[in-house]
Amino acid sequence: MTVPTLDFRDGSIRLLDQTKLPLETVFIECRDIPSVAEAITSLRVRGAPAIGLTAAFGVALAARLLADQHLAETEFRSGVSAAAAQLAATRPTAVNLFWALERMRAVLDASGGADSKQIAERLLLEATRMLKEDERCNRAMGRHGAELIPDGANILTHCNAGALATGAYGTALGVIQAAHEAGKRLHVWVDETRPLLQGARLTAWELREAGIPHTLITDNMAGHFMQRGQIDLAMVGADRIVANGDGANKIGTYSVAVLARAHALPFYFVAPTSTVDLSIADGHHIPIEERKPDEVTSFRGVRTAPEGTAVANPAFDVTPSRLVTAIVTERGIVRAPFAEGLRAALGNREETVVST
Numbered sequence: 001m002t003v004p005t006l007d008f009r010d011g012s013i014r015l016l017d018q019t020k021l022p023l024e025t026v027f028i029e030c031r032d033i034p035s036v037a038e039a040i041t042s043l044r045v046r047g048a049p050a051i052g053l054t055a056a057f058g059v060a061l062a063a064r065l066l067a068d069q070h071l072a073e074t075e076f077r078s079g080v081s082a083a084a085a086q087l088a089a090t091r092p093t094a095v096n097l098f099w100a101l102e103r104m105r106a107v108l109d110a111s112g113g114a115d116s117k118q119i120a121e122r123l124l125l126e127a128t129r130m131l132k133e134d135e136r137c138n139r140a141m142g143r144h145g146a147e148l149i150p151d152g153a154n155i156l157t158h159c160n161a162g163a164l165a166t167g168a169y170g171t172a173l174g175v176i177q178a179a180h181e182a183g184k185r186l187h188v189w190v191d192e193t194r195p196l197l198q199g200a201r202l203t204a205w206e207l208r209e210a211g212i213p214h215t216l217i218t219d220n221m222a223g224h225f226m227q228r229g230q231i232d233l234a235m236v237g238a239d240r241i242v243a244n245g246d247g248a249n250k251i252g253t254y255s256v257a258v259l260a261r262a263h264a265l266p267f268y269f270v271a272p273t274s275t276v277d278l279s280i281a282d283g284h285h286i287p288i289e290e291r292k293p294d295e296v297t298s299f300r301g302v303r304t305a306p307e308g309t310a311v312a313n314p315a316f317d318v319t320p321s322r323l324v325t326a327i328v329t330e331r332g333i334v335r336a337p338f339a340e341g342l343r344a345a346l347g348n349r350e351e352t353v354v355s356t
């Protein structure tokens with residue numbers, strides 16, 4: 001995709017406003033922390049890696065703004081930490097957010113003796129490095145994962161795990177893109193992804209831009225097409241994969257995995273190691289974001305359910321690792337037993353080997 005999801009220029013974070021797609025291509029400029037936090041909370045920028053990167057640039061932005069105020073060192077540092085805390089409170093499920101903030105905190109902690117302008121520069125450098133790493137990771141996942149896609153495959157995907165959800169190239173859609181670039185003939189079934197239609201609005205848009213054949217379906221059609229032998233595999237991104245290989249992704253992913261198993265089809269997660277959280281033993285402990293009821297009772301301001309209807313709106317669900325065929329990471333393809341494979345993959349994270 002040629003349109004950048006996010007970048008930092010002229011002292012502001014420039015984001016493609018994904019709530020406006022596919023009807024309008026609008027960019028917003030965030031010049032303070034409340035506007036960055038609002039952009040994440042309202043899904044102007046969304047997708048686990050993109051959320052983490054935006055938060056990293058948010059911390060860099062906060063440091064710049066505070067550096068201009070010529071504060072005492074302790075006030076400067078506590079201001080940066082407060083901004084990070086505000087960003088951490090935006091969305092609870094995607095661990096990339098906390099991973100990115102932790103990397104920024106490590107830079108802050110390691111910069112004793114530097115003045116606030118120097119620290120702000122180092123933080124911006126770190127966020128920029130993470131953005132570049134993200135694209136490298138995604139391209140590496142593309143190379144590894146493309147091997148899993150046979151020529152002529154019909155692939156089901158859910159939500160959006162493309163360039164829009166990352167710094168560039170995408171995770172699950174990056175693998176599909178890599179297989180397409182390798183000359184394989186593909187067709188993608190795109191789940192529309194209720195309630196916010198990331199599949200219909202974003203994935204269909206990205207696949208059209210990439211020239212990859214695809215068909216949009218509502219979420220409840222996947223079983224029908226599997227039963228008819230028209231889907232060969234399911235491939236999705238993830239927001240948090242924990243130590244035993246259980247993974248949280250957009251609500252509805254679990255149903256896709258159950259259907260895939262019932263039809264003896266492979267189900268793949270594609271996620272960088274920054275999405276892996278070994279501090280959590282299994283999926284029961286992943287925090288699941290509950291979003292506002294009006295996302296379910298109405299669409300774009302038009303009410304679709306009676307006033308006062310009780311609503312549940314979990315934004316993610318957990319797919320147990322027993323339903324997962326393999327996890328594609330930038331370090332290679334991890335298969336069961338996932339606990340060992342994930343530990344080995346995390347031993348070699350990209351940031352430990354990258355130089356600027």
Ligand code: MRU
Nearest residue numbers: 046047048159161165237238250
């Ligand atoms: O609520 P969203 O749109 O941020 O949810 C995004 C997803 O669930 C994606 O599948 C996931 O973040 C992986 S993106 C590479």
